[in-house]
Amino acid sequence: MRIPVKHPWTLPKRLLGTFVILASIGRIQSEQKSSKQPNIVVIVADDLGWNDVSFHGADQIPTPNIDALAYNGVILNRHYVLPTCTPSRTAFFTGRYPIRTGMQGKPLSVGEPRGIPLNVRLLPEHLRNLGYRTRLVGKWHVGYYTNEHTPTRRGFESFYGHYSGYISYFNYTISKNNHTGFDLHQDTASTLEMRRNSNYATDVFTEEAVKVIENHDATEPLYLHLAHPAPHSSEAKEVVEVRNMSEVNSRFGYIENINRRKFAGMMMALDQSVGRIVKALGDANMLDNSIIVFMADNGAQTEGFLENYGSNYPLRGLKFTHYDGGVRGVACIYSPLIKNNSRVSEQLLHVTDWLPTFYSLAGGDVNDLGDIDGLDQWSAISLAENSARESLLINIDDAVNLRGVVSGKFKLIEGAADLYGNYYGDTGNNNSYPEYNITEILESDAGLAITSIGNSLLTETKILNLRSASIVRCNNFTDFANCSDTCLFNLQNDPCETTDVSADYPEIFISLSKMIEIFESELVPQTNTDVDPASYPEKFNGFWMPWVASDSSTIIATSSLIGLINILLHIFSLIFFS
Template sequence: MMWFLLCTLVLITMVSASSKPHIILIVADDLGWNDVSMNGANQIPTPNIDALAFSGVLLRRHYVLPTCTPSRTALLTGLYPIRTGMQGYPLKAGEPRGLPLDVPLLPQRLKELGYTTRLVGKWHLGCMKSKYTPTQRGFDSHFGYLNGYIGYFDHCVEQKLENRTQVFYGHDFWRDLEPAWEEDCKYATSVFTEEAQRIIRDHDKATPLFLYVAHLAVHAGIYNRMEVPSEEQARNRFSYITDPQRQLYAEMVKTLDDSVGDIITSLKESAMLNNSIIVFLSDNGGMTEGLHANKGSNWPYRGIKFTLFEGGVHGVAAVWSPLLKDRRRVMSQLMHITDWFPTLYHAAGGDPTMLWGLDGVDQWEQLLADKGNSSRQEMLLNIDEHQNNSAYIYDHWKLVQGSYEGGEFEKFLGDSGRDDSYPTYSAINVVQAASRLGLDYELNEATVLRLRNEMAVNCTMREDTLGTPPCADYCLFDLRTDPCETRNVADNNPDVVQMLQARLRYFNEQLVPQLNKPVDNRSDPANFNNTWMPWLDNV
């Protein structure tokens, strides 16, 4: 009798686990708002990303952090980075800090629900000791790199020390905690795609899968190179783009788009697609100019990566799943990157009310079907006490206090993607991609064009109205009438300014000081066979 009950319990557990949806989270690095054609630009066609988005739900007001480490912290913890001291400058190679070990991460919570958890690509949340690396933080496996970026072919990264005269250089490519030297000379986007496809192909379908694909694309490579499989092919394919660097960038976006299509195809061929949730998003805005510039475009938004203007924090995002009851629509309600933690936990069968103390808001019901009212009314964009800048959104109001590096990048930058010389947008290509990938056989050209029109941002830019530096003190913007942040309306709305400043003070009182530290001389890859690795394990 006891044996029968035990077998029954095991069977129930297996059925319950197999019915949970597979979750595939694809994150692009430094992808600009205007670099995917679903948002209205004709310059760089992205039919696979478009097909995913138009067949699912497009997120019109999805916000992220202005740089990579803070965004990935928010994504995997469900917390604003100020809770963990990770709100500052992105983690440098050789910097002795990491995401605090007492903070539970999304893969850990999903493992409690029976998921197999895999990370492919970028980590960037700390590696000074092995216990800070992915396989010690909830992932069953990791294939990729530990620092902020690598070369697309050599998989190496260099780090200048604070004295600016000394440089550390080494290899950063891993399978779990073993260097993956055998992958050298292979193009990173392709390697990560092939690994994701292998994981899907070999996965035990009786167990739900959480696959986090954190691409290097479209971050600039080592030495600011825009690296592509074939430069000649890139020049020919995108000859209508006049900027030679953006030609290469466009090719990098294309390989990213191809990767999305290949991953979806593998899910379809493995009979997993019909029980999957696929999320695509960018970690922050494009880096048009400056350090690690990739010529990404956030047009028509103001600002770029590192800034708290829309170009830096208004991110590309979409979600697809057959579980969504109301698809082929634009969700205009506010959503923040921290929301994915409770949202995906809920979708996986967990009770989000048991996740105490999160800043993220469960949006699963809102994604399933349009509920009208928003699950979220306000959000903290960031507080950087070193740069002395911060930003907060309440409904359609946005307060920006202070500027980044004197406001150098808080202007309008990037290509519009709407020149007459660019190809005409092909809705039929998107419809065909959606059908070929098994995403939506009912999608039609009229629906694609309608949704694309809803996603396009239209506003009149008035750079002459901006001070120098802009918002050195504070600016208030009405995003409902001025989504591109061209008019500071603070003087006309003092009550709103006071309310939002009070909210910033509230969060500032809870802020954990930044954990940033100088690069540790002991991390020099020359000490470890020219490899970046956990260097404090024996300290």
């Protein structure tokens, strides 16, 4: 983590003078370079299922704005994430597998004293050092127990959102151990006025993100991270909260299952949010130099703990599992900078890849990022070249003895639990559902914004072909292996993980088992711990807030020294290598 040096005058005057001169030169060169740096916007959906976006082939829940983004960009059909929220977000922000930081286990609880270690630099900090304005709206969920663990101390210039894993959509609360508190914050402050707002959370965060875009100085590059709570369930009486039930019944009355119908209402608000963000970028004349990624943090939880009635069909398993229903995440990327767009990518990508990909696009040298697991995938995305990645670690959850890797077309799971491992979720197709509406896609906010900059060549035939290519088709769908312990799957022939082929490919089975052993030898034990009663919200005016005093002498000295060294190295590289 980078914390500014609070007392630079304590440095030797000669070094301080040199630093000021170099900083001025570096700032000038950074300003000259910034106009060419793309704006980067990442929109993260929470517990979104494979079958909950209509570009994957289901007619049940139309997502015209998300579909417009996908069809005009690249549909990432083999984008892997982690089984749950905190590990996925840790991987995204660090570019490293969560086993490197002890963050690989269960999602972080509100009031739990842990987080991504402060000596690990995060994506927004890397981009900020390259001249980006960095903004976070929505969910954080990677630690907040000290002030130093909060977003504005970890690279984001501003933060409007919640620290915890989920909140109620109208009163922004979360409960733990019979203690209920508000979890809505602006930067590091929380005021009583914030809890008087009772608007729907998806709309609240969308409004804030639109304001960020509208107020942004377009001469500077922007990194906007919009992490929606939707469509995660809440702990309210209605665990699937919608903006307006009458609107939902009118729009989705054809969905007989009332909980699935409510889920469709959550998705409608999320899709509209995507449209508003793309439109705002267009209105601000920023869209033609922007990269927009839409992604899920993990699969849907159709039933069980924190159920939201989403659907991963036809992929096997739910959130929490290492089956593809839990870890093969919905994802697409749009940008006018993509050379080979409007296609479906079957290239292997991992959530850790975004940090080096963005850093490289921002003008940074990926070698400066040190020992990370992510790979720069821009050539694969933009030019349809081979993926830089041949394999990936799904995760090693040492607390529940669950491990998994993917290598090429094969996937090995060890210690697979039966819990949530069966097929779940709605097929999304029924003769009573409305026909797929292509006009709605083309005339959506996102579709019109993209067309307005002359970057859309979509036709009805093109859309239908892309949609067909993105559908996962499975044979022997109902004949799946129990896989209560260890299974090898051929994902190319069997994307729904129905058949254990370990006996047919013994050499591959052994090779992937050894790969897991190597990762296990590098694992940092989980940092999960109990909730700290000192965190309870009644101690902080009814809000969940940081509650542990920082060891400032250690944090500031170490972080400042690391930060200063990195700043100097970056300035020297700007001067001598630009």
